[in-house]
Amino acid sequence: MSWASAIIDGLTREWGVDHPLVLGLLALALLPLLGSVFRRGPVPAVALVPTDPLSRILSAVLCLAGIAAIAALVLGLAGLHRREQSVEREGTGAHLVLLLDRSSSMDNNFADRAPTGDQESKSAAAKRLLAQFVARRPHDRIAVAAFSTSPMPVLPLTDHHEVVDAAIDAIDRPGLAFTDVGRGLALAFSSFAGDTAEASRAVLLVSDGAALIDRRVQEALRDAAARTPVHLYWLFLRSRGARGIFDVPPPGEDTPQANPERHLHLFLQSLRLPYRAFEATSPQAVAEAIAEIDRQETRPIRYLERIPRQDLAGPAFALAGILVAMLLGAKLAERRLAPASAARVAIPTDMRRAA
Amino acid sequence: MTAPQDGTDERRPIPYRLRWRPEGIFPGAHPGHGEGTEGEFRRHVPLLRQPDPRRIDLRVSLRDPHGELHVRQFAPRRSVPVVALVDLSGSMRFGEAVAGRVADLCALAALSAVRSGDSFALYGADVHLREDVTIPLARRRGLEEEVRERLLAARPGGSGTDGLVEAAERLPSRRSLVFLVSDFLMPSAHIERLLDALWRHDVVPVVVRDSAAEERLPRWGLMEIGDLETGATRLVFLRPSLRARWRREAEARRQALTATFTRRGLRAVELKDALDTDALARRLMEG
Numbered sequence: 001m002s003w004a005s006a007i008i009d010g011l012t013r014e015w016g017v018d019h020p021l022v023l024g025l026l027a028l029a030l031l032p033l034l035g036s037v038f039r040r041g042p043v044p045a046v047a048l049v050p051t052d053p054l055s056r057i058l059s060a061v062l063c064l065a066g067i068a069a070i071a072a073l074v075l076g077l078a079g080l081h082r083r084e085q086s087v088e089r090e091g092t093g094a095h096l097v098l099l100l101d102r103s104s105s106m107d108n109n110f111a112d113r114a115p116t117g118d119q120e121s122k123s124a125a126a127k128r129l130l131a132q133f134v135a136r137r138p139h140d141r142i143a144v145a146a147f148s149t150s151p152m153p154v155l156p157l158t159d160h161h162e163v164v165d166a167a168i169d170a171i172d173r174p175g176l177a178f179t180d181v182g183r184g185l186a187l188a189f190s191s192f193a194g195d196t197a198e199a200s201r202a203v204l205l206v207s208d209g210a211a212l213i214d215r216r217v218q219e220a221l222r223d224a225a226a227r228t229p230v231h232l233y234w235l236f237l238r239s240r241g242a243r244g245i246f247d248v249p250p251p252g253e254d255t256p257q258a259n260p261e262r263h264l265h266l267f268l269q270s271l272r273l274p275y276r277a278f279e280a281t282s283p284q285a286v287a288e289a290i291a292e293i294d295r296q297e298t299r300p301i302r303y304l305e306r307i308p309r310q311d312l313a314g315p316a317f318a319l320a321g322i323l324v325a326m327l328l329g330a331k332l333a334e335r336r337l338a339p340a341s342a343a344r345v346a347i348p349t350d351m352r353r354a355a
Numbered sequence: 356m357t358a359p360q361d362g363t364d365e366r367r368p369i370p371y372r373l374r375w376r377p378e379g380i381f382p383g384a385h386p387g388h389g390e391g392t393e394g395e396f397r398r399h400v401p402l403l404r405q406p407d408p409r410r411i412d413l414r415v416s417l418r419d420p421h422g423e424l425h426v427r428q429f430a431p432r433r434s435v436p437v438v439a440l441v442d443l444s445g446s447m448r449f450g451e452a453v454a455g456r457v458a459d460l461c462a463l464a465a466l467s468a469v470r471s472g473d474s475f476a477l478y479g480a481d482v483h484l485r486e487d488v489t490i491p492l493a494r495r496r497g498l499e500e501e502v503r504e505r506l507l508a509a510r511p512g513g514s515g516t517d518g519l520v521e522a523a524e525r526l527p528s529r530r531s532l533v534f535l536v537s538d539f540l541m542p543s544a545h546i547e548r549l550l551d552a553l554w555r556h557d558v559v560p561v562v563v564r565d566s567a568a569e570e571r572l573p574r575w576g577l578m579e580i581g582d583l584e585t586g587a588t589r590l591v592f593l594r595p596s597l598r599a600r601w602r603r604e605a606e607a608r609r610q611a612l613t614a615t616f617t618r619r620g621l622r623a624v625e626l627k628d629a630l631d632t633d634a635l636a637r638r639l640m641e642g
Binding site: 036038042045047049054059334336 | 448449450451567569571576577579580581582583584585588589590591592593597600601608
């Protein structure tokens with residue numbers, strides 16, 4: 001009986017009804033087997049009627065239509081629906097953590113001033129480009145984290161791109177004071193902690209500056225990097241006048257305190273992760289950098305697609321309606337044999353005799 | 356012939372003639388076997404062969420060159436038993452055939468038989484002989500009303516005609532005129548068996564048919580039909596091609612039935628839709 005229970009289990013996992021008791025009425029679906037919509041007309045012998053396969057097929061079709069109509073009505077009344085499903089699909093994409101700098105300098109434009117007129121602040125540019133980036137990658141699972149004085153988890157890894165869009169939409173809110181990249185990175189790494197999928201993982205750090213990373217945090221990051229192999233991208237929104245991350249300063253000035261960005265770059269390189277840094281000095285450069293990341297992160301990914309509950313009562317009623325209309329048409333096409341003698345058509349004889 | 360109550364002129368007996376000479380002793384209207392002293396003139400015989408001087412035919416005797424005396428010889432008029440053997444199986448219920456035209460026919464036959472001095476018997480049968488639709492040989496007045504009442508009250512039912520064979524055994528042992536009223540919608544073996552059982556008698560098969568089931572069919576439409584005997588139902592999708600096939604098969608069946616009767620020298624009477632008294636009279640006068 002295991003197969004029977006397996007079938008029932010399979011049925012109830014995918015399909016459901018709102019009012020199971022109404023299903024008892026399904027017994028009524030057997031009624032068309034007992035009678036038909038037609039009035040039975042007498043005939044002296046069935047042998048009088050030529051055998052006709054088409055009639056037989058039609059008879060079976062009408063019987064089945066009756067059964068199906070009643071069954072569809074009952075299922076519709078019972079509220080048949082398909083349960084919420086999640087289907088595993090294959091696509092290209094990645095598990096991505098957007099780590100966004102929320103320090104107040106992000107609210108300035110690339111000239112490091114408060115944006116005026118048609119100028120775009122760094123956060124606004126990042127928001128616009130990231131939103132496009134996310135929109136181009138429908139199959140990614142994306143987490144959003146922000147950091148300023150302290151790291152802020154915004155979203156865990158999720159498929160729901162509306163939420164991601166909303167989170168990205170919020171990054172041009174006025175920011176806070178400081179920039180704590182280290183703990184932000186630690187938070188980003190920890191986002192992958194529960195993620196066991198084989199997808200490509202990437203952390204996209206968007207910031208316009210850096211700060212010293214505490215030595216203890218550095219150790220923790222090295223640990224996390226060893227545990228969770230990720231691709232690391234740093235999109236450095238470089239303001240005019242700020243030092244570049246690739247510039248080698250004159251000896252003596254090359255200290256983490258003087259050049260925190262360059263030393264963050266060096267630290268990230270030392271994590272032995274696939275790492276790339278993009279130095280963007282304008283919105284166009286940011287767009288190019290994001291396009292490059294988009295190209296890089298295209299490994300196949302398995303993702304779950306959610307299919308919401310489908311209410312099937314309407315289609316069931318529609319089907320029942322069609323079938324009932326069919327039966328009605330058949331009923332309207334009904335004809336009967338009219339025995340002449342029942343009507344006593346004896347007049348010709350009488351008239352002849354009278355004449 | 357319609358119901359008798361709607362006209363005074365309705366009860367008009369029809370004559371019938373036999374192709375054979377009935378035996379028996381009861382006086383009647385049909386020229387019978389043997390030689391009688393009155394009745395239908397048959398021939399002249401010499402006086403020596405029939406010494407009956409009262410019937411000497413003088414004119415013929417004088418005309419005879421040998422001078423021999425001729426005596427007129429007559430066939431005696433005898434009565435013949437007339438029997439209606441009515442199939443009361445379920446198929447006869449179609450179109451109220453039994454209460455309608457079959458009752459008309461049997462009443463007419465009873466009336467005609469009684470009027471011409473013959474006796475009449477009615478046997479109804481389905482699977483068995485139906486005693487409630489059975490009237491033994493009689494020649495009393497008003498027999499036709501009795502016959503009609505019995506047949507109007509009879510509810511045809513049952514799925515078989517074996518009772519007809521049973522009834523055939525109850526028929527008089529001398530040759531009778533038998534109206535075998537049935538729709539003959541039975542296997543041909545049954546028909547053969549029934550006709551075998553009636554070998555002694557002059558059988559007039561009366562084939563009850565209804566044009567509604569054979570010719571006047573709708574051109575298009577759906578029809579659910581139920582067999583009146585077996586109760587089997589079928590849905591029929593009528594269309595011109597099927598209608599043509601249906602009619603062809605009905606025609607073929609009719610011809611096969613006619614062939615069966617012809618092999619035994621019988622000629623059937625069709626009782627279709629309504630009793631045509633004139634056609635019946637013509638057919639019976641032809642003998």
